[in-house]
Amino acid sequence: MSITNQDCIFCKIINNQIKSDIIYQDNRILVFKDINPEAPVHLLIIPKEHIKNISEINSSNSDIIKHIFEKISELAVNLNINKDGYRVITNCGKHGGQTVEHLHFHVLAGRQLQWPPG
Ligand code: AMP
Ligand code: ZN
Numbered sequence: 685m686s687i688t689n690q691d692c693i694f695c696k697i698i699n700n701q702i703k704s705d706i707i708y709q710d711n712r713i714l715v716f717k718d719i720n721p722e723a724p725v726h727l728l729i730i731p732k733e734h735i736k737n738i739s740e741i742n743s744s745n746s747d748i749i750k751h752i753f754e755k756i757s758e759l760a761v762n763l764n765i766n767k768d769g770y771r772v773i774t775n776c777g778k779h780g781g782q783t784v785e786h787l788h789f790h791v792l793a794g795r796q797l798q799w800p801p802g
Contacts, residue, residue: 689734694786698732708759712751715759724794725765729756735787737776756791765793 688695696702698714705717707727718726731748735741741749753772760766770793775782 687733692734692786694730695734723792727791729789731787736785737782737787738774771797
């Protein structure tokens with residue numbers, strides 16, 4: 685059921701046209717390591733369907749968000765980051781600092797993260 689955007693770097697990762705360090709995948713989502721980690725653990729969770737960002741989420745496709753967050757919770761236990769904690773971020777649009785226009789959730793862990801962001 686994957687809908688691909690040919691110009692999208694994350695769609696290319698999904699379709700194995702670009703290599704990545706994959707942690708987990710199923711028919712709906714892919715989890716891989718960020719190429720430029722900002723913390724000892726820095727994962728990206730993406731839907732296999734090309735959705736631009738959270739602004740494109742609505743009642744017809746929001747099931748994927750449920751699935752992604754259930755998987756994040758499960759992965760956090762498996763990666764042993766749930767006790768010390770972690771941060772989940774999705775950047776949306778220009779002011780949100782989004783650089784890749786395929787919906788993704790960052791999971792950052794393994795050090796004390798600062799707040800607020802810049
Ligand atoms: P954002 O700035 O929220 O759009 O996040 C995009 C993220 O994708 C950045 O943290 C990049 O380091 C990461 N990224 C870009 N290209 C790749 C790649 N080929 N493999 C893994 N991560 C990537
Ligand atoms: Zn895409």
